[in-house]
Amino acid sequence: EAQAAYDIMSGIDQCAEFCGTGIIGGDTKRGPGIVAGTAIGVMDGRAPMLRSGAVPGDVVAVTGPLGGPAAALEAMDLGLEAEEARSALYTPVPRITEGIGLAASGAVSSCMDLSDGLGTALNTLCKASGVGMDVELDFIPREDYVEDIARKSGKPVRDLLLDCGGEYELLFTADRGRLGKIYEAEVPFHIIGVVNDAGRPELLEGGARSVIPYGRY
Numbered sequence: 001e002a003q004a005a006y007d008i009m010s011g012i013d014q015c016a017e018f019c020g021t022g023i024i025g026g027d028t029k030r031g032p033g034i035v036a037g038t039a040i041g042v043m044d045g046r047a048p049m050l051r052s053g054a055v056p057g058d059v060v061a062v063t064g065p066l067g068g069p070a071a072a073l074e075a076m077d078l079g080l081e082a083e084e085a086r087s088a089l090y091t092p093v094p095r096i097t098e099g100i101g102l103a104a105s106g107a108v109s110s111c112m113d114l115s116d117g118l119g120t121a122l123n124t125l126c127k128a129s130g131v132g133m134d135v136e137l138d139f140i141p142r143e144d145y146v147e148d149i150a151r152k153s154g155k156p157v158r159d160l161l162l163d164c165g166g167e168y169e170l171l172f173t174a175d176r177g178r179l180g181k182i183y184e185a186e187v188p189f190h191i192i193g194v195v196n197d198a199g200r201p202e203l204l205e206g207g208a209r210s211v212i213p214y215g216r217y
Contacts, residue, residue, distance in 0.1 A: 049111040054129035060193035067146035070164030101185035107178035114167035117215030122201035132198025
């Protein structure tokens, strides 16, 4: 147990150093294994990106490939090595630079992280903004190993992309006419859909349409 605590702190130190963040305190209690952290920051004069500004006609985009954490969990259940997938789960990279670039671009109408999964985030943005979204399954970026592990596990790829938390990419909406500002900010992104007035997110898959539920795990 002591080694596990040291390993956790080592990971926190490495991530904080990468992000230019200081660790200013901590507390320990005896308990059944809960670890919680709190991050505090300042906007430094910048306006925050909200969840509530998406409007019909905006594009829906993510900053990078998804499905890694879900693929890692499936791989562990199957007894597979899957080092790339495990890396996505165990050593994620917070999208700090991307977030700053998106905010500075002035082109983003709404944004949030994907720590609770894409399905939950899509529903959250729709509810906060009072809009709907059409999302193309084929447009959602994913690493090759996600497809491979989905086949081996018998799980639909869409489940690995939509249902699992632990993702560290950003989901955002933006005015299509202002995407050039995001390119100028050198933030990588993939357009996965479009905002509409349907009031809920829906997935387009091979000509079929289905409601995207909140993530299940």
